[in-house]
Amino acid sequence: MALDLHKTAPQVREMTLRLRDAHDARQTRLNRAMTLLGNPLARPHGPLAEETLRQRVEAAGPPRPRVTFLVAGLPAPIALADGLDRAFAAPPAPPEYMALATDGSQITVDRHGPAHCFLINVGGAMIQYGREPHADLFSQPRLYSTPEEMVIPDPDGGVRDQPIDDVLLGVKRTAMECEALADRLEQSAHESPVLALLDGSLVRWDLSGSRYGDHVRRELLQDGFLAALGRIRAVAQRRRVAFASYISSPRSTEVVNVLRVAWCPHEGVETKGCDNICGHGGPGKRECDEVATALMDRDLFERVLAPGERSALFASQSPIVREYGPHEVRFCYVNVDGEIARLEMPEWVAQDDEAVGLLHALTLDQCRKGGGYPVALREAHEAAVVTGSDRRLFWGLVESSLASQGLTPRFSEKARSKQVRAL
Amino acid sequence: MTNDGARLGEVVEADTAGFTAQCDRLGEPPALGTLVTARDGDVELYAVVCHAATAGIDPSRTVVALGADEENEEGVYRSHPELAQLLRTDIRALVVGHRHGGRLLQHLPPRPARIHGFVYQAEPEQVREFTETLDFLAYLVRGAPPANDDATAACLRLAGQAHPDQRAFLVRAGKALAGLLAQDSQRLHVLLQMVGP
Structure with missing residues (x-):
């Protein structure tokens, strides 16, 4: 039976009225948040010591988060008194460069289907710009069907064989996308600088917690995704490689959550923990909601960043990132003239100013060529997509x-x- | 004689009346009316290019203008090297005869061109030999006007260049057309004007 629009329309109208009321309240919160972003230590209800804010941010991270929210880490170059709203212009993009991107798609196990199997299709685009422009679009489908392939086996031969569910299939796919990127980078003999992009987040948060055994993390994360990052790093040590993952229209709130902990009026929250102070409050009843409810990082940075500019580099404090070793994740926001995008990169990219500049400049060039989205990622997606x-x-x-x-x-x-x- | 002219592309669709071929070079189809050859086993098919088109490989993706900031058209392709992988040029050719066992026959072959078979431009000697007889014009004239009439005229102009006495060839071709279009003098008139003096 088709959707009954007569019954739906009044509900849509009700929703619209509620959104209109919420809009004014949100605008007030946004103005408050923007002021705080300019100087997170200057609060109307009393200044906060820089040391205290850093302790609070640290308390939000692993190993034992005492803050309810995922808060962006503030690596050393960020001086809090200067604000979190600093914007950086991009250096000029080199005319000769290679854009390399991979993406993936899958056919999941269909338990109603004719056979027990799944398929991962990794697609990619390698586009060379400059004196000898050319492009290579590729895809590599891989079918998994043997009993051994349908699980992450228990290395001790025990009973902990982990069936590959939809979450693990997604993680496995990301690892394969990263491996394909590393393969192509290693094979490329060209000497021009490279922009190497993955789609989505580098943070495999879906593997955190106790849902999956250590052997699952070892196979998919350490021996899969992170090993491939290591190979990309090895190439970056002998060639100019700007590597990152690109997130269009990001919904993250980690910088907003820095404002939460800055705004928090409760002394000692960094040691006592959120739950012990506001644990019974719930959304809308905590003081920190006054600068954060219904706000995303991109709401802040679209007011801060002029077209082409990027934000400072923040750190991901997601618990799983502790296992990343040298690949701990840093991120920034970029105004790609159309939207605020998020770039996530390993620490070894973030610490190399030249690589960050190259990443920034080439990402903008790719978005300019692609009408707001990197051309190489778009073509990688087209090569990978399973309709x-x-x-x-x-x-x-x-x-x-x-x-x-x-x-x-x-x-x-x-x-x-x-x-x-x-x- | 076998396929020894320049390779143009590959058959991607074939039926009794003709075939569609994807050109090897983007945006460089053979001229309208060109005589081309393709194979089905030991049969060599002769066909006349009657349509060419360049479009996106994926019909669900719209081709959009990209050159607003470019100084010249080449700049568009330099800034978007991926275009060569995303666009394709196809030709449609009407089958007008075939060669089998050394005999040149101006009627349809037993089977269509082989899919994924290669398409070649007919050599001048092949053109001359094939157009010695003009029965094949019936297949072109029978096609839907007016687009096919342009292809017919172009085919005759090109074939004329392969004959030592171009004028005599064109006069002979004009007479053949007059026989085929005796009932439609207006169309014949336009067609003859397109063929030229």
């Missing part, structure tokens, strides 16, 4: 291949009912 029609063709291929071997595909009654759609 609904591709999925149908894939399962059709599986079926006919099974049938050709005299194997009868087994469908669940649910799958059959979806196919037939009988009345």
